[in-house]
Amino acid sequence: MLFGIIGVGGFIAPKHLQAIQELGHVLDCAMDVHDSVRILDQYGLDCEFFNDLEDLHQYLQDCKAQEKNLDYMAICSPNYLHFEHIEFALSHGIHAICEKPLVLDPSELDEISALEKKYNKRVFNILQLRLHPNIMQLKEDVRAELLKVPDKIYEVSLTYLVLRGKWYLNSWKGDENKSGGLASNIGIHFFDILLDIFGGVVDNVVHVHQNDCMGGFLTLEHARVSWFLSINPEHLGIHHDSAYRSLVLEGNEIDFSDGFDDLHTQSYKQILDGEGVSVQSARPAIELVNAIRCMSPSSLDEDCHPLCHKALHTTPSE
Template structure:
């Protein structure tokens, strides 16, 4: 049984980490968040210590370190994106391996710094790249690799996840903290595309705003038109008033069904990490590079059929 701490216990994704810790047969020893809406802990790990001040959390973890039988083995980081780097480095220096949500960090410079901290501490950092464990994605990767084509596959990625007015008032609506829509809700899709279609060769942005982004990516084995949005007005008419999220991936005009099978992916990811088969810094480098370029790019008009169809609905 491994002993875990959790940073960011009140966040949206934290319950999946708590469940993964429990379902892999491990113990959540302590948790931290500046917010105290963490009642979910009662049903998953009722005996965990909880702190709303990082200094008290860190002091508690440091005192545990003095006793080999009580020291923490892992720290899971689910805090806001802009805090990932300091929280990861603090956890590594506690002598713990770290499991962090995506995006790991916003830039490759910070990625290199984390690699240095790994070497200094002798501990490992693991990134949750859960779509790599989704069976439909694994099947598609196998299909692409086994069926060699003379042409690149034509891919269309659409992800619309409606968010209310609260979103822009939260840290997620602050681009200095979330790093924007493409990074916050899109980074795992860019990792998925790299995982399936190989090395990225071209990265062009056609639209970028606080609520949505679109562009064109060309990989070794695919040409990808992508569109990401948190605006409910972008939902297709067929799903409006029925569901708040719409995911679609088509490959050469054929829809890839992957709407199901998401709930257990964190537990699968944790088990792979515990087995020493998780994804580390270098696995995450490609998607960090991708979103870094997207954030720094000036949008251009789409050409040669590279624009996503929903671009026609946008007013620049």
């Protein structure tokens, strides 16, 4: 199969390039507004490269005239450009494989579904944490328990601390209108698996909403979840690694600190088998992070994550 990629110069693009190569497919063309893309040489020297979407459009038109058609377009561009690039791929008769979050505005999901029907092509979202072995086992265990105790409510704590330098807040990722903020940009994977495992949102409270950290409390159908996300190094405390991921269920730690290396390849394999994350499957997490982004913080209470107290007494990152 033939693949293209938009946003090949970005941080996550190598995962997509690796998946395409490992599954035995061909990277035919790539586009990025930046030209520091020597990484393409690792995946073949014949890949066409463009700095402008209009040039890529003309190339695809020329391919069509020669009866050469791409099968999939990987979209690794900044979050606020995802809808535009999804529409671009579909309008050229190409399935889209888009990084998280699929879009920032939930209303665009219905537009994407309409475009899928119009062009008879599919859109898939990369939410690879669903495929982590320990997360898959957790989902299986919870489902088995709920068959026995249908009204069970789990107590869950989610903590994700990841180090990012000053560049982060000065890039598009630090602009909430472009990235969706921390809940969308680094938290959506975790909210997605919580919703997938424990059911829909019953209540949603945000306790902390700063540019470098967020925290709140979620009531789901089968879980009460305190959560905290941060890129502020002061919040890492005794955790000196570049990232700290913790999911505590009923007092027991679910380990998913490792095991991420091939999850994009597994995601691609699912997609090529017709079983990837669809627009509708991605919807609950997109709606949740949008709601979190739009909420005003509430006062701290007994349910809030412990790090919320620390965050409100820590100077935000510059």
